[in-house]
Each structure stands twice: as structure tokens, then as C-alpha cells.
Amino acid sequence: MKIERVELLHVAIPLVSPFRTSFGTMTTKDTFLLRVVTDAAEGWSEFAADPEPLYCSEFVGAAELVLDQHLVPRVTPEVTAAEVQARTHAIKGHQLAKATLETAILDAELRSYGMSIGTFLGATAAKVPAGVSVGIKNSIPELLADVEGYLAEGYARIKLKIEPGWDVEPVRAVRERFGDVLLQVDANTAYTLADAEHLRRLDEFDLLLVEQPLEEDDIRGHALLAQRIRTPICLDESITSAKDAATAIALDACRVINIKPARVGGYLEARRIHDVAVAHGIPVWCGGMLETGIGRGPNLALAALPGFVLPGDVSASRRYFAEDVTEPFELKDGFMHVPTGPGIGIEPIPETLKRFTTATNVLYS
Numbered sequence: 001m002k003i004e005r006v007e008l009l010h011v012a013i014p015l016v017s018p019f020r021t022s023f024g025t026m027t028t029k030d031t032f033l034l035r036v037v038t039d040a041a042e043g044w045s046e047f048a049a050d051p052e053p054l055y056c057s058e059f060v061g062a063a064e065l066v067l068d069q070h071l072v073p074r075v076t077p078e079v080t081a082a083e084v085q086a087r088t089h090a091i092k093g094h095q096l097a098k099a100t101l102e103t104a105i106l107d108a109e110l111r112s113y114g115m116s117i118g119t120f121l122g123a124t125a126a127k128v129p130a131g132v133s134v135g136i137k138n139s140i141p142e143l144l145a146d147v148e149g150y151l152a153e154g155y156a157r158i159k160l161k162i163e164p165g166w167d168v169e170p171v172r173a174v175r176e177r178f179g180d181v182l183l184q185v186d187a188n189t190a191y192t193l194a195d196a197e198h199l200r201r202l203d204e205f206d207l208l209l210v211e212q213p214l215e216e217d218d219i220r221g222h223a224l225l226a227q228r229i230r231t232p233i234c235l236d237e238s239i240t241s242a243k244d245a246a247t248a249i250a251l252d253a254c255r256v257i258n259i260k261p262a263r264v265g266g267y268l269e270a271r272r273i274h275d276v277a278v279a280h281g282i283p284v285w286c287g288g289m290l291e292t293g294i295g296r297g298p299n300l301a302l303a304a305l306p307g308f309v310l311p312g313d314v315s316a317s318r319r320y321f322a323e324d325v326t327e328p329f330e331l332k333d334g335f336m337h338v339p340t341g342p343g344i345g346i347e348p349i350p351e352t353l354k355r356f357t358t359a360t361n362v363l364y365s
């Protein structure tokens with residue numbers, strides 16, 4: 001496909017409520033969308049991380065720079081989505097920035113064929129069960145009120161953010177109040193192997209999994225921890241490629257994987273990780289990074305692949321935004337419907353996008 005124009009649009013969308021994790025508190029989704037205009041169609045994507053490198057090493061300013069100076073020049077003027085990874089391989093790291101570029105090009109390509117990303121990836125479901133991620137709260141009563149609200153909305157699974165000092169008691173309180181609801185926790189790397197005995201206290205609550213308890217580069221530590229706690233370990237930040245997934249599985253460092261296309265360089269690598277996990281009998285689910293509808297739509301398509309057997313974090317738009325740059329994705333009887341339109345199956349609403357756009361940068365024309 002011939003690329004004619006690449007635009008980067010900074011957007012700032014307020015969250016309905018602060019989202020606190022072990023690595024910080026967010027009140028706004030402050031990122032950028034990428035628009036790729038080709039001779040055949042145009043494609044959209046979003047950069048999933050934040051202005052600050054707290055969840056991972058990438059951040060808005062660095063991603064804009066690496067796209068402008070190192071990635072876009074390697075894919076213009078002519079490229080296919082399948083070629084992007086090889087064309088940009090010389091640039092070390094920057095998986096989230098690379099995912100943003102590949103996805104916008106894939107969206108344009110699929111739109112030009114009139115093919116949905118679900119069909120392209122091999123989705124086998126028209127709707128997927130939705131889980132929800134609940135942040136760290138100021139008190140247990142506040143947490144229980146939030147969980148009660150989400151269960152009333154129909155969410156199929158509850159995930160609690162935890163950190164040292166906010167773990168066993170909140171989990172106990174949710175179990176005591178809501179019984180055997182599907183329940184898991186996410187530490188976002190907040191613990192060390194020295195906390196193994198403390199983390200073992202979570203075993204009494206029959207959690208589906210404990211997500212990324214240790215640091216993202218500690219595959220070996222997760223393998224050692226897995227010998228000492230019963231709750232299945234799920235990796236998120238540690239898995240940036242199919243190779244990482246193969247390594248973690250081979251070392252018994254995880255029994256579940258949270259796949260986020262943004263974290264692994266895009267949907268093509270996300271599918272490769274799905275295939276590696278399925279081949280080893282490892283269940284996967286689709287994680288989230290408070291995406292706008294531009295990221296939420298294609299994530300739902302990925303979550304519809306056969307190996308995604310656990311509810312993911314692709315919640316309804318209203319979980320995070322009172323208003324989004326796209327039409328909202330809604331929860332219906334605990335399920336989210338997979339978009340069926342061409343490409344990612346969703347696009348920004350021009351008027352709303354204009355209102356939320358804080359700056360535009362033309363990277364190529």
C-alpha cells in the first residue's frame with residue numbers, strides 16, 4: 001500500500017473516576033491517535049501508554065519522537081502490515097510505538113479489502129465475556145461499593161489491583177461479600193520473592209490468577225514463586241513477544257498470559273503469542289490499557305480468538321469515559337460484541353475528536 005499521509009493527534013479524555021494502581025493514579029487518558037492515509041483507504045490506531053513511563057518504559061513523548069524520526073521513515077512510501085515488523089526490526093524496543101504504527105497500517109489494508117480484523121485474525125465468537133479492573137481504593141467499603149456496581153452491570157469477572165498493604169484484606173472482603181464470583185488480582189510488579197509467604201495467603205481465596213506479582217524482567221523469580229504459591233501466576237508486563245511467551249512457559253513461570261497487542265508490538269505478534277500459548281495448553285485473555293474505542297474495538301476482535309478462554313479487561317467504554325472519541329462500546333448481559341465492520345470496525349467521531357484533540361503533528365505527507 002502507498003502511504004500518502006501520517007498524522008498524530010494528541011487527545012486528552014477525562015476518566016469518570018481516578019484509576020489507582022501500584023504504579024500510580026490516572027485521572028485522564030492522555031495519549032495520541034495515529035491516522036495513516038493510503039492510496040486505498042485510511043487507518044486508525046492509538047498509542048496505549050501514558051505521558052509518564054510508569055507502567056512500562058515507553059511514554060507519549062518518546063513514542064512520538066521514535067515514530068517521527070525512526071519508525072515512519074522505515075515504512076514510507078510503500079509497505080504492507082506484514083512487512084512493518086521486519087522494516088522496523090533494526091529499531092530496538094518501542095513495542096507500543098511499533099504497535100501503533102502496524103495497527104494503523106493494518107486497519108487501512110483491511111478496510112481496502114473490506115475485511116474485519118476479527119475475520120483476519122481468526123475470531124470464532126461474535127461476542128466475548130467482559131471482566132473489569134478495579135483500582136486500589138481509599139477504603140474497603142468504597143471497594144465493595146464499586147465491585148457491587150460492576151457486578152450489577154453484569155461483568156463476568158472482577159480483577160482487583162493490589163500492592164503491599166492492600167491485598168489480602170480487600171480480597172477477603174470481596175470474597176466474604178460476593179461469594180464465589182470469578183476473581184483475580186493484579187500487582188503490576190509490586191512484590192518481590194521475599195513476599196512469597198505473604199502472597200501464599202491469597203491461596204485461600206481460590207483466585208483465578210495473580211497477575212505480574214514480580215518485576216517485568218524477573219521470569220526466573222516468577223518460576224520460583226510458582227513453586228511456592230498455589231494461585232496460578234499470569235504474566236503481563238513480562239511478555240513482550242512470542243519468544244518471551246515461549247521462555248516463560250518453558251520455565252513454568254506462568255500458567256496464564258494476559259495478551260495486550262499494544263505491549264507486544266501489534267495484533268500480528270498478539271496472535272503469535274495466542275498460538276504459542278494454545279500449543280502449550282496455556283489459557284490467555286485480552287488485557288487493557290484504558291484504551292479509547294480505537295483500541296477497544298480491535299482488542300475485542302482479538303479476545304474472540306479460540307484460545308482467549310478467560311474473561312478479559314476489555315470493559316465497556318463507560319467504565320472509564322463519560323464520552324469517548326468513538327461511539328461507546330456497551331456491555332450487554334455480561335458480553336461485549338465484536339465489531340464486524342471493515343478494519344478495526346470503529347472510527348473517531350469527527351466532531352468529538354476535534355473537541356478532544358489537544359495537538360496535531362503531521363509525521364509524513
Ligand SMILES: CC(=O)N[C@@H](Cc1ccc2ccccc2c1)C(=O)O
Pocket residue numbers: 021026048049050055133186188236287288289290313
Ligand atoms: C485495566 C488494567 O488494569 N490494565 C493494566 C494496567 C494499566 C492500566 C492503564 C494504563 C494506562 C496507560 C498505560 C498503561 C496502563 C496500564 C494491567 O492489566 O496491568
Ligand SMILES: [Mg+2]
Pocket residue numbers: 186188211212236237258287
Ligand atoms: Mg496487568
